[in-house]
Amino acid sequence: MTIHLSVVRSQRFKSLLLYSAVAVLGVFLGFHPTLLSGFSKAQAELGDTRLVHYLLEHSFQVVVNQNYHAELWTPAFFFPLKNTLALSENLFGAAPFYWVLRGILPADLAYQCWMILAALLCFISFVILLRSLQISHALTAFGGFIFAFGFPRMGQLFHGQLLCQFYTPIAVLFIWNFLRKPTENRFYLALLFIFLQILAAYYHGWFLLFSLLLFVPIVLWLEDHYRQNLLLFLRRKWRSTIVAILVWISALIALFLPYLKITQTIGVFPFSQVETMLPRLASWLLPPQNSLWSPLLSKLFDSRLDPNQHLLFMGFTVFGLIAFAVYVVRFRPEVLTPERSILVKASLITAFILFGLSLEIFSFSLWKVIYAIVPGATAIRATGRIVYMIEVYVLAASLLCVDGMLRHRIAKPKFRSAIALTLLLISLPELIIFQPMAYEKAPALKLESELQASISSKCDVAYLVAAPGTGFYLQQIPMMWAGLKAGVPVINGYSGSVPAGLPRTIEESANFPTVVQWLSGRMQGRLCWVQSTKTSQLTPNIPVKSIDGAIQTQSQNFTTSVIPVPPNVPLRGFTQAIQAEVPPVIQANQAVKVPLLLRNTSLYTWLQTKEAPLNLSYRWLKPDGTIALDNGQRTPIPESIAPEETVALNAVVRAPETPGIYRLSLTLVQEGIAWFSDRGAKSFNATVEIVP
CATH class of the missing domain: 3.40.1010 (Cobalt-precorrin-4 Transmethylase; domain 1)
Structure with missing residues (x-):
């Protein structure tokens, strides 16, 4: 018994050592500009990288700083617009990891460590998924490396939010286990991790949920026994199932209310904008710059499109694994157990459907239908990010097939591990970015x-x-x-x-x-x-x-x-200069156009505002100077008039109804504030005879 425990502990230690070594290798390859510079360089650039960091720091300040000037859903940019956080990822599900780091580190260093931690969490979560499927340690380490530190994730580090996919593998695992043997706990945990993924990164969460709407029916279609078990579970636990779903939907609604509010203000992405980001065939062969295949494969890509949204290349090693999985399903099904066979088939079918739905060929894509009918799809602009969900399915299916074939053909575990590690070594050259994007923080x-x-x-x-x-x-x-x-x-x-x-x-x-x-x-x-x-x-x-x-x-x-x-509520120095050509005789109650030149003689720019707009107006005065007719018609002035600037206007003036001799007084009026002539400004005056 003691010898057996010692062997188990030794195996666990070796496995832990393997995972640690592969994780360290992945961190170094992905983040070596940061590490080798002593964290004086940050990855990847000054746009989205700094935005993602800003959003994390904003949430940290909301949590810890009582005097912080902004609200959770309204970080203080695009001020004074409300719910501005809903214009981007909120990162709530990933932010607590940053908060912990931020509590002990400066903001910029905390974010760099958060990026590395997020990648490690992706590695750990995928390892948990593969080990739960009883895939060998060596293949599991390889799969975790590809998922967390391979392409396209490391090629898109400038989109830091795409690191936050560590809830997805666990959600898929619970869904699969629930379909195999339905229990309440598995169902609740599946809903929880789906929600956490949506909370951590909306794109990853939405694609996860969308893919599961395909994956679950496919599994039930492939295996009648699973379907019967699910129906039996629903008959027995229908009340708790409905309650759980309603609570889950309520949480989603609460999360997305700010998004709905901001959509009413700014609208949704038009499909014409989404269309430019739909994957093309060449997108799946577009690697990051400064990688092994970049000089050759980048020539295939349409230079009119934004390459940053089309970096979907997963590596020829992964493509080879997918081809091998198809081969096993078609020609060597005996190497898979019945349970594994169902999972492999369902995963491959789901991945191929996702690939086909998102692909644009000859200006045609089925995604237009998804955009029109699936809730939340109008918020998905960068459709190419579906690659991260496809990668989950194809890696799991492919490694199940490789593991099955190795177990079937090779008896000794050491040889199987050696082949798995060889796969890792083969994949390394094409997954290295020799000069990753980075900038000096200082x-x-x-x-x-x-x-x-x-x-x-x-x-x-x-x-x-x-x-x-x-x-x-x-x-x-x-x-x-x-x-x-x-x-x-x-x-x-x-x-x-x-x-x-x-x-x-x-x-x-x-x-x-x-x-x-x-x-x-x-x-x-x-x-x-x-x-x-x-x-x-x-x-x-x-x-x-x-x-x-x-x-x-x-x-x-x-x-x-x-x-x-507002800069002119009220204006300082009500001064003006007006020159006009006023007809000497006007018929009673007649409206005439008076051409004039208006000059700003103040030291300040005249600006139009909603609270106190500036207009040209007039008064009709009697010969003794008393007001005969006040508040004449308004003539708007231009949006802004700089000091000493002169503008030409055609003022509309309506004559009094009673004939006689009058004096027309033309002046500016700042609505709700004052008439310029009442504040000492010189108005333009002309004597006019009003005739019947």
């Missing part, structure tokens, strides 16, 4: 700190004008981080969607009236308008000094102007 953090200092303690809201020379969206992220650290909401933002009414290009970014219009009616306070010191004007023809109440501060790279919002 310059990025320095830029964010400078922006943070530019807006701290003096802003109610801040906005950064995008400067030429750098991508528009890459300039939004530093300002979002600066706002988070300074406790100041920002109008800038970066996510899966951009709300209508906000700038979307560098050219639009400097449009001051657009930004003011975005805030109009939503807030009053101090706007920090931040721009590069290389830019001399806020916008064309609107110098900084012309903004009402602007206070300027300057740092090494940025000029910050603190501006009241």
Whole structure:
């Protein structure tokens, strides 16, 4: 007995050593720029990588910081829009791991460790799945390596949310065990892990649920015994099953209510946008740059499409395993037990259906039907991410077939392990990215700190004008981080969607009236308008000094102007200059057009706002100066008029009904505030005879 326990412990130690070695190898290959730089370099880039980190840090601040300026579902970007978290992944199911790390590490280091931990969790969860299917340790380690550290996952590290698939293998395992032998606990755990996967990463969760809607019926179709067991379970446990499903659906509804609310504001992705991201055949052969096959296979891809959304290459080793699984099912079924045979067939069929549904050939794809009829599909833009779910099924099926064949043909476990490890060694060269994407953290953090200092303690809201020379969206992220650290909401933002009414290009970014219009009616306070010191004007023809109440501060790279919002409620210095051609004689009650020139003689830019719009109007005065007719018709002025700028207008003027001699007084009026002429501005006056 003692000898037997010693052997078991020795085998367990060797297995643990194998898994640890493979995991360490995977971490090094996937994250060697981070590790070799001593964590001074971060993976992978300054766009989505920093956004995912921002979302995790936001949730951490909500949990631990009582004075945090934002709400859980409304991180303070795209301010003052509500539910902005629903524009991206919320990462709630993966965030607690970051919170623990963040409690002991600085934010940037915590995120780097979180990425490595997420990959390790994918490795562990897939190992649990394969070992539960009684696949050998060596093949299990190989499968965990491919799933966690292979392609396409490591090729898309710039989409950090795609690391969060560690609940999927466990959910599939519980579903499979439930179909084999239905029990309440297995059913509850399957629902729990499906929900956790949706909570951790919406794309992975949705594709998991969608694939299970195929996988479960296929299993029941293949095996009558499973079908009978399920029906018997439902007859006996129908009440608890219905309650569990209702609770699960209620939790999903609660989770997605903010998404439904934001959809009412911004709409859903049009299929024309989804269509550009549908996988093509060449997408499945597109490896990441700087990998073994990249120089050869990248030539097959359509350069008009965004390659970052089509990196679906899993490696020729995986393709070979899939072909081997098909061969075993077709020609060597005897190497599989009946139970394994069902799982292999169901997994392969599910994977091939997912592949066919998402594929676009000759501008045709069945995904258009899925987009139209399946709930939640309209939120799926990057359809190619279905590859991660396909990989779960094909790896499980393929490794079951390899394991079955090795057990059938080779008696000694050592030889079987040697073949499995050989597979790992064969796959390594094509899964290595020789120069992965990475950036130095120090310059990025320095830029964010400078922006943070530019807006701290003096802003109610801040906005950064995008400067030429750098991508528009890459300039939004530093300002979002600066706002988070300074406790100041920002109008800038970066996510899966951009709300209508906000700038979307560098050219639009400097449009001051657009930004003011975005805030109009939503807030009053101090706007920090931040721009590069290389830019001399806020916008064309609107110098900084012309903004009402602007206070300027300057740092090494940025000029910050603190501006009241709305900037002209009320206007300071009601001054104007009007020249007009008024007919000397007008018929009573007749409406005439009066051409005029209006010049802004104040020191401030006139801007239109919803609260207090500017219009040109008039009064009819009697010869003694008393008002005969007040509140004449309004003529709107342009969106903005800079100091000393002159605009031409055609004012519509209606004559009094009573004939006589009158004086027409033309002036601006700021609605709800004052008539310019009542604040000392010189109006244009002309004597007019009103005739019958």
